[in-house]
Ligand SMILES: O=P(O)(O)OC[C@H]1O[C@H](OP(=O)(O)OP(=O)(O)O)[C@H](O)[C@@H]1O
């Protein structure tokens with residue numbers, strides 16, 4: 001579900017947020033159009049509007065877990081968690097979490113990686129949202145969904161503050177995880 005189709009059509013905040021993202025060609029390697037959200041973070045209004053839109057949407061949905069994907073999902077996810085009154089659970093890159101972990105390996109647009117989550121961070125039946133800045137191949141998001149949903153049978157709502165425009169259609173196919181209930185919400189088409 002896109003923000004524009006969900007009551008935010010014509011909302012000037014969306015265009016401002018979109019314009020605050022810098023695109024850097026050929027980073028970190030040739031052919032990648034890197035969507036740089038650090039410029040959004042420099043713009044207080046764009047950053048606040050981004051968080052507010054997600055807080056307004058998820059505030060009254062009985063969400064008790066916001067899982068943020070390292071590293072950029074931490075920035076947006078922790079702000080949304082505070083706003084809706086949920087706990088924040090970091091989904092981290094390998095060998096960063098000190099306790100016992102569940103893990104999921106995945107492939108990226110420029111390599112392979114793995115996500116880990118602390119055992120005990122989420123309880124069966126909790127409702128969670130997974131937050132990251134964008135989706136490219138969908139590998140990272142898919143790993144995040146599996147970490148939460150399959151292990152704990154949680155309801156998973158997915159939102160991205162941003163998304164990778166060029167490969168979006170491909171991403172949606174790849175992130176579908178069978179036998180799970182989840183919904184997408186994105187800000188920018
Ligand atoms: O849809 P995908 O192909 O999986 O790519 C999307 C992921 O790639 C980026 O993170 P990255 O792994 O570069 O790590 P970072 O946030 O630490 O920079 C981005 O923040 C997403 O997490």
Ligand SMILES: Nc1ncnc2[nH]cnc12
Nearest residue numbers: 032033034035109136164
């Ligand atoms: N094109 C892209 N821009 C920013 N982060 C990314 N992660 C994977 N692909 C990316």
